[in-house]
Amino acid sequence: MEAFLLGLSNGGVCLAYCAPVLVPCLLAGSGGGIPKAVGITAGFLGGRLLGYLVFAVAAWIIGRALLGNAGARESIIGLAYMMLSVMLVVYAFTAGRSHSCAATGMGALMLKLSEHQGLSPLLPVAAGVATGLNFCPPFLLAMAASAEKGSLSYSIFFFFMFFLGTSLFFVPAPFFGLLRSHAAVRTVGRLCAGLVGAYYFFSGLIMLTGGIKSL
């Protein structure tokens, strides 16, 4: 549930930052209407899930290697929470796009690909994997939370639930009417990311303090 809610609370940010990739995919396709757009979105989300599961294994390895001692674990996770929260806040309140995740660059690449070569059926999946392998702040928060638990099955389950939470925001993506409100969604998402960042910073601070005390 925690992972799902974390995904839900950050889904706006994910949607905002993945949109530069997904939207060109949707717009580049000709004909097919909603069913085709749903297919592209599903392919994109499947790619994202694949990227997430790779990270789930990575998070488990990190957890086993570094976090054996309870005090050290608390301190490292707390520190990770704080660092990542700062990133989240910076992301939320930086007006320019130069700090946004690699999805922005991917968006430009996708546009070029679709302009010059047409849109192959596997392209949305590849785009999903690429965005899924991005170190965007909400994702790193999920990684830190997953690493904290230390079990491979739990780590995979955690990332799967996080994926589900964020994916709900993508459900309306095929419906073009909602794209007009994209700016508002992005703004609310960014502000919410800032608040979530502050929340995790405080949580990280508490964990770090507790971890240092028990070392």
Added chain:
Amino acid sequence: MKRDTTNDTPAPKRRSFPKAFLLSLPMMLLTFAMLTGGKPISGPSQIVAFLLTYCFLNLFFFLMIYTGKTDRWRAPVFSAYSVAFVISFVTHLLEARGSMALSEANILRAQAPFCHMVIPMTLIPGALTKTIIFPGTIVGSFASISSMFILWIGASLSLGRGFCGWTCFFGGLEDGFSRLIKRPIIKRINPVFTYLPWALLLFIVLTSAAALSPVYCTWLCPFKAVTEYVQVISVKTLVQMVIFVTLFAGLVVTLPILTKKRIQCGLFCPFGAFQSLTNKVTGFAIRIDPDKCVKCGRCVRSCPTFSLDDESVASGGSRISCMKCGRCVDLCPKGAIHYHVKGTEPRSSGTLQRLLFLYPAFLFLATMGGGFFKDAIVRIIKLAATGHMI
């Protein structure tokens, strides 16, 4: 492009005294029934409190009808209501608990009074776990959960976000502070902050569901500073107290004074964002007649909750966050803005629509505020006579 609006402000739509009196008569009867509860009033202080409350409420309603101005007479009643609420609420707490502080024991005994701010946070946990995540009682006590839900549903269906402009017992405080100086010192606020209440709403709803506790009440409510505060027994509770006081001082006192806006309501309150959605179901709205509008921008500048901008004015209405306080209606030099009943002719004068809105809106204000007014007056009389309010 702005058009010239010099010295051609239309006179307010004044009614004749007898007609205004007749139109006020239903409110006089309703407030009499509501304030007495159908029972005789006993005790001199109770009689004085009743008479003052009754005359105060009905005088201001009569003035709304007589002068055709809404916000001018709403604002003093609304602000006085909030002050009366604080006096009455705090003295009740002191009587019941001996302190404004909410202790762990009070929480375990479910003795926390429920307020409407908690409503959005209770919905997801209520649906998922069939549990109300608030340490209050469902029925039968002061500010029980069920009574607040019933009031909120009724007010929301009738007024939409007009709830925040007419019924919320916190809103009057900053409404009052926002009128203390004549001209704003801070004039420019980044419009992106109008999205903050939505972000905060999303944040508190999700974190409250995750933590199964009302996160906003625990960490972010500015009004804890003037109602009940958490008992300071640790660093955590000290941090909470500092947050409450800082938010109250900043969002409810200082910024409203400097900007002449309801900053907490317009740029922070997650309940306000949630309540904005009810503007879609209520029958009342604010409409702007494009033929009369001269685009002077006075309504945009004066709107206390950032609910009007150039885009919304051009589209002939307010944004979803409008709380129907009536300030823009009062200030429009061309009479282009009016209350509107959805489904009726959009370019009508709005006189009847305004009346149809004023009755339920003022009745909610009088119903919610009447009890607090009376109690606060009784407490003040007691303070003058005995030196203490309890």
